[in-house]
Amino acid sequence: MSKKILEKQVLPLLSLNLQKIIKKCSPFLLERVQEIRLREGKPLMFSLDRGDLMVSIRGEEVDRLSNAYLVTRQDMHNTLQSLSSYSLYAFEEELKNGYLTIPGGHRVGLAGKAVISQGAIKLQKYITGINIRISREVLGAGEKVFKYIVRDGEPRVYSTLIISPPQCGKTTLLRDLVRILSDGFERMDIPFRGIKIGLVDERSEIAGSFEGLPQNNIGIRTDVIDACPKSQGMMLMIRSMSPQVLVTDEIGSMEDALAVEEALKCGVAVIAAAHGSCREELRERPGLKRLMDQRVFKRMIVLSNSRRVGTVEEIWDEDRGRALLQSPPGKKL
Amino acid sequence: MVLLKLAGALLIITSTTLLGFSLAYKKRERLKELGYLQMAFQMLISEISYTASPLPLAFEGIGEKIKEPVSQLFIKAAREMEKCRGDGMGEIWKEAVEDFFPHSSLRERDKELILSVSSFLGVSDKVHQEKQLKLLMHQLKEIEKEARVSLGRSERMCKYLGVLGGLMLVILLL
Incomplete structure (x- = not known):
């Protein structure tokens, strides 16, 4: 492949x-x-x-x-x-x-x-x-975590933050989640109708747009704004495309945090990614700390490449304050 | 015998006359082509500075709008660029120019100038590209001016020389 x-x-x-x-x-x-x-x-x-x-x-x-x-x-x-x-x-x-x-x-x-x-x-x-x-689309990369971020019986998702060091499949996971959420999912145990997604692709990595046209499969209900600064792009999306979920890569600055807050106020869920190796590490950055303090992200997914690229180390439920999924400690690096 | 000589003389005169006329025609064609080249590079300047379209696209557009044979130069270059050959603009442009030259009436020194284009084309920012292309236009204009001035004289001279040269040859051979 x-x-x-x-x-x-x-x-x-x-x-x-x-x-x-x-x-x-x-x-x-x-x-x-x-x-x-x-x-x-x-x-x-x-x-x-x-x-x-x-x-x-x-x-x-x-x-x-x-x-x-x-x-x-x-x-x-x-x-x-x-x-x-x-x-x-x-x-x-x-x-x-x-x-x-x-x-x-x-x-x-x-x-x-x-x-x-x-x-x-x-x-x-x-x-x-x-x-x-080399950007690789791994179709199916998001299937495993997908069920943890959708609300039971509703076509809605929890705001989610994907935490991962570079080169651990953060963007790949994000991209596949976008595709699944946008196309919908037709398995018997978790049927999910697709929802409208606004993708703010500042670095053209998720959709991989060339001359504005997405090169990767990002689903049928996804609107992409390519190469646009995150905070401006998110506001633009909310104003013009009425997304149910906003997706963006690598948030970190205060500006990004404010834009995320604004989106949540408008009732739009946000799925984003951030550089880091564990949840605690994020608090060192003011923008993310602000979001963490407000408990904005209901789900946090921590990735590593301890077994292979895209190993899910933990899926955290912020509301209940416990992990929904945790990789066996013995196998951790 | 006389008849044969007459026929031979006529043949010589016709051929030298034709030679003279074709030389004159070539000079006129060169002037035209210099004009087309300027038009083409003028288009390139606007493509680069206003729409920033990449060279393959810009060249294709120019190739469609400019007349033969100058269009061939741009069409060939655009086609080669799209082939992903993994070498530089220099090689591609040189090939296109070499391909184009047998069909053109331009001179060797015009070729040098056209070849020099590849040294700057596409390797710098818009402002610099524009400056370089304007300089090139200026040079082309100078050459055109020179050619135009000399054309009036040399065109007539070529034609006369063709006819008279033929006559002289005939007299010498008689």
């Missing part, structure tokens, strides 16, 4: 050299690649569940730096041209923010020399670091 996506959507956008090398890699390896990392003059690297690895010119995994393929300036240049359809000027905003989204919803992070104008980044030039994150 992942290999096919990689070959079809990501590979064609790399420089010819890199295309050749990656095509030589074993299918087993390609199936597990999460990130392709290019740094000028540094080895070509893949990030996987188990950490990163270097790749040789023959597409093999190598341990020694001297055997690895070093990414050339030409590679960087050609890849960047390809990624931007030979038109960097069309991606000024993206260069400023440091990432762009390519068809398929994969996110490409860029790092180079920032050009500053009036105290803010105007754009980046001399890009020396490219990180391509």
